[in-house]
Amino acid sequence: MLNILFFGQLKERLQTHGMQQLLQEIYCVADLRKRLQLKGDIWQEQLALGKTLVAVNQKMASEEERLKDGDEIAFFPPVTGG
Amino acid sequence: MASNIQIRVQEADFDLGHEYKQLRDDNPSDGAIVTFVGLVRDINQQQVVTGLFLEHYPAMTEGALRGIVDLAKSKWPLGRVTVIHRVGQLDVSEQIVFVGVTSCHRKAAFDGAEFIMDYLKTQAPFWKKETTSEGDKWIQAKIEDQQKLEGWQ
Numbered sequence: 001m002l003n004i005l006f007f008g009q010l011k012e013r014l015q016t017h018g019m020q021q022l023l024q025e026i027y028c029v030a031d032l033r034k035r036l037q038l039k040g041d042i043w044q045e046q047l048a049l050g051k052t053l054v055a056v057n058q059k060m061a062s063e064e065e066r067l068k069d070g071d072e073i074a075f076f077p078p079v080t081g082g
Numbered sequence: 083m084a085s086n087i088q089i090r091v092q093e094a095d096f097d098l099g100h101e102y103k104q105l106r107d108d109n110p111s112d113g114a115i116v117t118f119v120g121l122v123r124d125i126n127q128q129q130v131v132t133g134l135f136l137e138h139y140p141a142m143t144e145g146a147l148r149g150i151v152d153l154a155k156s157k158w159p160l161g162r163v164t165v166i167h168r169v170g171q172l173d174v175s176e177q178i179v180f181v182g183v184t185s186c187h188r189k190a191a192f193d194g195a196e197f198i199m200d201y202l203k204t205q206a207p208f209w210k211k212e213t214t215s216e217g218d219k220w221i222q223a224k225i226e227d228q229q230k231l232e233g234w235q
Contacts, residue, residue, distance in 0.1 A: 007137060008137055008209035008211075055207070072141070077209065079204060079205065079208055080210045081203060081206050081209070082120055
């Protein structure tokens with residue numbers, strides 16, 4: 001099982017702070033992103049590549065990062081602190 | 083100071099004088115201290131701002147800030163480094179962020195502090211939502227901030 005989190009504007013647009021996802025046929029971040037985008041138009045749009053950053057187990061990650069059972073994956077908009 | 087790196091993410095305000103003292107006390111080998119404080123402005127992109135909400139990713143935030151400080155320390159001979167970032171609801175003119183850096187000489191301290199701020203703005207998981215005269219809105223990341231980061235690489 002993957003633990004998925006959303007932050008910032010993404011959390012509001014998707015109307016959820018997170019969810020769980022079975023690892024079936026999901027090997028890397030790109031696979032997970034595509035799977036989530038199938039959930040509907042808003043998901044397709046909001047999770048578009050280049051529009052969101054991703055962290056795996058609290059570290060910034062690339063689309064190629066391999067995923068394993070129990071990983072925490074966070075999707076969020078470009079950060080705006082400081 | 084228990085450690086020469088202090089990282090804090092908190093709702094509470096901070097005191098510049100206290101933080102400066104922490105950087106300076108019992109630190110005879112460093113001849114330079116640079117501090118930066120970021121504040122909530124009342125105007126952004128031609129709109130009146132009446133407050134700011136800062137969201138973050140609690141499990142990741144401190145680790146991300148520590149990684150930025152470690153990177154800065156690998157580039158310059160920095161002595162002590164303090165980074166404080168506030169979260170939650172802030173009013174106009176309130177303090178948002180503190181970066182304080184000590185070093186033997188001023189160049190490393192200036193560069194180290196600027197580097198930490200530039201990285202923080204593009205790499206640390208914080209998101210600002212402004213309360214404006216036209217409703218609440220999430221601040222969008224600026225391309226200039228990303229370009230500034232690339233200048234260090």
